[in-house]
Amino acid sequence: EDQVTQSPEALRLQEGESSSLNCSYTVSGLRGLFWYRQDPGKGPEFLFTLYSAGEEKEKERLKATLTKKESFLHITAPKPEDSATYLCAVQAQGAQKLVFGQGTRLTINP
């Protein structure tokens, strides 16, 4: 069964303090790994897709990386507006469904 585990569950940082969020996964043939951002009471907002180990994607202060077993979302010099829950999801080969992790709730204090 495909599984996604994210750590930590919650992370509190000071503005400007860089850190990384982890997503460990097991999947029967990875088609893609996805990062989403979710604000309270809202739907997930697409950030990145990664398809193969070694791939990296960047967007503003965020950078996502992928290995054969995990993905990291690096946040550099975060701002308070980066506070949200970050969700990781995997899609197996031949499947349409995304399997989501529990998410990491990130809080950036000014």
Add this chain to the structure above:
Amino acid sequence: EPEVTQTPSHQVTQMGQEVILRCVPISNHLYFYWYRQILGQKVEFLVSFYNNEISEKSEIFDDQFSVERPDGSNFTLKIRSTKLEDSAMYFCASSEGWAGELFFGEGSRLTVL
């Protein structure tokens, strides 16, 4: 920017009642989905829909659930006889292709009493 819209934003219903949640996907998207998120839990896949038929569904999506695209713009999720455990946020999503770059709506919160 195109977006997925969902109605209602919040619905309260009595156990055993039928509920219909509505969604307008992004206009040029061909694949449509329903996911749900019980409070404090993971986002869970329910069903995907393409070319006017279900293309994939989860174990959660039993006979109590159905989906329909009644016209060229709407996509609906019907729950025939709601249970307490159906209380959740229901998200509609759409994608241009058979890929995971899903665009989600704001969600419909269903409360079953």
